[in-house]
Amino acid sequence: MTRASTPLAEALGHRTLVLDGGLGNQLTDQGCDLSGGLWSARVLAEDPAQVRAAHTAYARAGAEVLITASYQVGLEAFARHGYDRRRTTALLRDAVTLADGAARAVGHEVWVAASVGPYGATLADRSEYRGRYGLSVRELAAFHRPRIETLLEAGADVLALETVPDTDEALALLSVLAGTGARAWLSYTVAGDRTRAGQPLADAFALAAAAPEVIAVGVNCCAAADVLRALETAAAATSKPLLAYPNDTSGTADWPLDAWQRAGARMIGGCCGVGPARIAALADALPAAEPRGGGGRRSV
Structure with a gap:
């Protein structure tokens, strides 16, 4: 992959970047079948062109960060559906490649x-x-290690450790x-002022x-009303x-973006x-402190 020079961490010091939206709902809107235990990862395996189309739709809408379709891809889960380790590892790499292709198309x-x-x-x-x-922390680390190593090798700009429910x-x-x-980045899913597992957010x-x-660090897959306090x-x-990317409970027009930015988003x-x-609409609403520039990806 060809890299440009500006790290994502550096870009965050200049302005607020626009993340994409829900991959599952966009795939559904495109007519994809997400039934079964693999959810959006099923489409990644069976119809990758639809995944790229979903990423492209968000990039064209103004998203500056695309999150890959690897959320539900795990070696054990895919083994239960007949995928061997080699094929599952290839799918993790494919997830990055598809998002990268969409990134380069805008x-x-x-x-x-x-x-x-x-x-x-x-x-x-x-x-x-x-x-x-x-499961113990050690057991959870053993579960996550091979997928993280594969995603890092695939060349993503950043890992999205997302929808984390507990410390x-x-x-x-x-x-x-x-x-x-x-x-x-590390993003918790929360309810009120606690993680989904009930721990204080300050500790998390x-x-x-x-x-x-x-x-x-921030929150995702939560009610917009819980974002500011978090x-x-x-x-x-x-x-x-x-960072914050909540669920659609009331529409983005009701999101207090200025308050979120003042809090550090x-x-x-x-x-x-x-x-x-x-x-x-979000991209139009967020003021940019600098021009969004020309085409191409930038790296961390």
Whole structure:
């Protein structure tokens, strides 16, 4: 992959970047079948052109960061559906390649974030919204390590450690990254002022403060009403840039973007139910401190 010179971490110091929206809802709108235990990863395996089309739709809408279709891709989960390790590893690489292709097809700068979803996402039973899987931090790290290593080798600009429901899984993810020199963001799914597993957000965000690999921290896959308090808690725990990409519960027109930015948000987008039209509206609403520039990707 050809790289340009500006790191994502540096870009976050200049202005707020626009993240993409929900991949699953966009694939559904394109007519894809997401039934079964693999969800959007099924489309990645069976019809990758649809995944690239979804990424392209968001990039054309103004998204500056595309999150790959690797959220639910895990070796164990795919083995249950008949995929061997080699094929699953290839799919993780394909997820980055498809987002990269979409990034190169538009006339503004786009970064690619490789999604590292929580362990619960691969179970397809909504346990990512509960956490506390009964696994130790060491066991969770062993689960995440091979997929993280593959995604890093595939050349994504940043890892999106997203929809993390509890601090045990955050510790596991950060232990895998420790000493690698990788760049990642850490994003919790929250309910009120706590993680989905019920831990105080101040404790959860404090974990990221001490991790040099983490370039931003925040929340996703949550109600928009919970974002501001979470960002304020994160800002008290770390000086790192913040991010937010909540679900569509009331429409982006009702999101207090100015307040989120004042709290420290430097990447804002959408998660479940947020499509390209809302991302386009978000891109129009966010003031840019500098021009968005020409085409091509930029690296971390």
